[in-house]
Amino acid sequence: MRILEQGASNLQGGGEGSDEAVGLLILAMSTLLYRSGKRQDAMEKLKATQQVAPSAAFRVAAWESLMGLRMEGQIMSPNDSADLSIKDDDSKWPDQDHLKFWVNAIKGLIALLNGETESAAQLFVDGCRDFAEGKNQTENAALSYGEYLHCVGDFSMATQVYERVLEAVRMEDMSGNLLAAGNMVPEEVSLGATCSYGQLLSHSGKCGEAEDYLTRALQKAEEQFGANHPKVGIVLTCVARMYKLKAKSEGSSSIMVQEGLYRKTLEVLKAPAINSEGTSKQMDWRDIISLARGEYAELLRIQSNRKAEGERMKEWAEDAWRNRRLTLAQALDFSEPSKPTVVLDTRISRVVEHHNLLKCRLCYYVGFHNNQ
Numbered sequence: 001m002r003i004l005e006q007g008a009s010n011l012q013g014g015g016e017g018s019d020e021a022v023g024l025l026i027l028a029m030s031t032l033l034y035r036s037g038k039r040q041d042a043m044e045k046l047k048a049t050q051q052v053a054p055s056a057a058f059r060v061a062a063w064e065s066l067m068g069l070r071m072e073g074q075i076m077s078p079n080d081s082a083d084l085s086i087k088d089d090d091s092k093w094p095d096q097d098h099l100k101f102w103v104n105a106i107k108g109l110i111a112l113l114n115g116e117t118e119s120a121a122q123l124f125v126d127g128c129r130d131f132a133e134g135k136n137q138t139e140n141a142a143l144s145y146g147e148y149l150h151c152v153g154d155f156s157m158a159t160q161v162y163e164r165v166l167e168a169v170r171m172e173d174m175s176g177n178l179l180a181a182g183n184m185v186p187e188e189v190s191l192g193a194t195c196s197y198g199q200l201l202s203h204s205g206k207c208g209e210a211e212d213y214l215t216r217a218l219q220k221a222e223e224q225f226g227a228n229h230p231k232v233g234i235v236l237t238c239v240a241r242m243y244k245l246k247a248k249s250e251g252s253s254s255i256m257v258q259e260g261l262y263r264k265t266l267e268v269l270k271a272p273a274i275n276s277e278g279t280s281k282q283m284d285w286r287d288i289i290s291l292a293r294g295e296y297a298e299l300l301r302i303q304s305n306r307k308a309e310g311e312r313m314k315e316w317a318e319d320a321w322r323n324r325r326l327t328l329a330q331a332l333d334f335s336e337p338s339k340p341t342v343v344l345d346t347r348i349s350r351v352v353e354h355h356n357l358l359k360c361r362l363c364y365y366v367g368f369h370n371n372q
Contacts, residue, residue, distance in 0.1 A: 019054035065181035105141030151354035207246040233268035262296040287351040
């Protein structure tokens, strides 16, 4: 951090190109602060960068990263998605379509989390034609688009998008894509795409392939963050849910495997004890902890000698669950392998879902064809 700060200080007012260099250093500082657990400090860096960034691309990158940290911290407000300063002269930026899709994708993800489903549908539709035509897009924007398609049940198109993102991150030098910070850096995109595609495969009933991708995601998370980082707990939750689907489709039981995974998940996420007070207070990783504990409770409730323990755990999970559009029981439902379901986004450490499915799918398809 001292080296980055000294570099930025030396470059201040240093002539042509110095503004871009300072911007890159500040984005790097923000990422370092985030990785050190100082989310609020990282956000302050990004706010400052977004105001003084030398180009539209820098401003969008800083804003995207700021929104990513706000989503992770569950501190979004209704006006956050409008908190982006694009100047009039930015209309001359050479790749305006690319910039528009980049902005709309993060706004669409915010809209999904806020339950603004019609807005989310339109925001993603605005970029889907250009994406389908193979124009240059950021992998981050494409991943958010893939998760949207995944949530609304368009598994075929979501598969294409996820595979395109994974191919892009395999082919590119990840260290070269520097216009990102915090939880939106390329390594996070690679982890997120691998984990989301693994979830899609398990939701499609392809548990063998899903296990392969989720194992890769787990390895990526452990290599990047360490074995006891919350991102590892999120991937473990996805692995446990995959085993649940696999057991259901095969008519078998994997209770011991699932229980071990959920116990490790809750340990890594530092979940409060069931008998602790204050679950209504701010709690990091609330979405994932509630979901994991709800899944764990279901396992216990089918065992006669542990049913009472399962009921207590179920009550705790339902009390901690804060999604007003989707009940915890609905989030846990695996009644049909192809049924649209929730997606765990490792970038923002949140449960992403789509509400009012029929209406929004109609909005999506009508909007898409009108754009064509």
